[in-house]
Amino acid sequence: MKIQLALDRVDMDEAIAIASAVSDSVDWIEVGTSLVKEFGMQSIRTMREVFPHKTILADMKTFDNAAYEMKLCFEAGANVATVMGAAPMATIELCKRVADEYGAHVMIDLLNVSADKVDELRRLTGVTWCYHVSKDEQEGQGTSAVSLSLATRPTGVRAAAAGGITVDSIPHFSRLGVDILVVGSAITKARDPREAARYFREVIEENANERELVER
């Protein structure tokens, strides 16, 4: 299981400081939507400069104008970009097409997507589905990604989970076969982010080993 470090609601200096502290323990660095909207594509370019070899995800949350937005972030150095599952299929399919041209990858954010739309999304393979409970829902309703059912996930699609994820939820997501765990404040707001990230990695490895033993 990969760790995607979500960086949001910080300035670029803080984002770089946190990412530098934890980069050994995390797999993907997410430039969050708030950084994209506050600092524009400079946020992606800066991260690419500082981390030339890391996988960088641009949380574009694209809803329209897919070709232009995807090109923006891939040209700036992103390897992965998000599109909203609630967007029109034309937009989502266009994101995938542009990502393919760049050798990049698309993550579909399933936030607030209807069951019918989930069914429609099944026809698009080679992408990642991100099961997501939003920040505003977490704060308003006290929910987190642990409450989500991942039963809808088709074959040929990777799964990510995002929203209020803590170390305690690792066994749950490990059992569900989640590929990417999106972790924000449990690392970035920890007293010692480096130590928090290391602990996430450690518990993920333990769970992977245990599952391997069970499956033998």
Add this chain to the structure above:
Amino acid sequence: MKIQLALDRVDMDEAIAIASAVSDSVDWIEVGTSLVKEFGMQSIRTMREVFPHKTILADMKTFDNAAYEMKLCFEAGANVATVMGAAPMATIELCKRVADEYGAHVMIDLLNVSADKVDELRRLTGVTWCYHVSKDEQEGQGTSAVSLSLATRPTGVRAAAAGGITVDSIPHFSRLGVDILVVGSAITKARDPREAARYFREVIEENANERELVER
């Protein structure tokens, strides 16, 4: 009927040049999502500096993290901000609350919103609903906002229309009582944007006068 000039897929110099050329004929200046994501909040701050007295709309297309994103754009000088109607109600209501604190206004973008969600949105008055056919749908399917039904619009809510709008569609939207016409490439891509905007304004005034005569 107001004209909202939508600026997208240009750099800031071009955006300023177009807006300066047409500002006498348009009411609101929209800093499009592509400018927000490419140049960050600097795009809003620049527009506010150049047009200290114009109504500036930030096409944030917020889907989560409402309080932070609304504060970002209102602090940067926007008077109006968009939130996606497809976002969770918690996010949309939070956008409205923050806008109220700033004496600002929220436009709900109805792009790809289900009929059920439209019903849910009725409980939030004092906002603008933007009936919207996306750029990707226009290009993929040849549709435009003229094809949309505005029958769902409740009282206490202003209506905007966006997506492939031309001068020819003014009588249609005027009859429907649309308050804000969002115009992009029909002005920005015109051979003479100043003249195109002036003509939009002229036809809008003519239609308003005709309607006044009819209604007497």
